[in-house]
Amino acid sequence: MTARQTRAARDPLDFLAFRELVSRAYLRYAQARLEAPALAQAAVDAAFADIRRCWPQALSSASAPRAAWRHLRHAVARRLGHEAAPRPWLAGPCGxxxxxxRHAGMSLEDIASVMGVSVACVRMLLARADRESAGRVR
Incomplete structure (x- = not known):
């Protein structure tokens, strides 16, 4: 049994299910933000390690996916600051x-699910991103 399999055997089933549900979207996000695929995978792995460490707190929060998303954003930001050139995307939740x-082709419903927010919130953030992007072009 590999170290990863041993660790996975100790992880709670709800965490494993959550990881399975969002891992592809997390990797797509990290790849879009970071230049190197290896950095993107490292960011996602680090995020899941952080999420696992605080999984009970995430579950007791208002939104476990929202709490987990913050870990992903932080892990990606750490790698952006060290080794990768930032891509030309807006910062923050709008970006x-x-x-x-727009880049990963995810539906608004899927984005809401992965980020732990409502579809209405996603629509509002997308509209704000459009306004900010239009302002950058001028």
Whole structure:
């Protein structure tokens, strides 16, 4: 049994299910934000390690996916600051939504689920991103 399999055997089933549900979207996000695929995978792995460490607190929060998303954003930001050149996306939640929708091709419903927010919130963030992008062009 590999170290990863041993660790996975100790992880709670709800965490494993959550990881399975969001891992592909997390990797797409990290790849879009970071230049190197290896950095993106490292960011996602680090995020899941952080999420696992605080999984009970995430579950007791208002939104476990929202709590987990913060860990992913932090892990990606750490790598952006060290080794990767930032891509030309807006920063913050507006940029995240625009990136996931426009670059990764995710539906608004899927984005809401992964980020732990409502579809209405995703629509509002996307509209704000559009306004900010239009303001950058001028």
């Amino acid at each position: 995240d939504v625009a990136l996931l929708h």
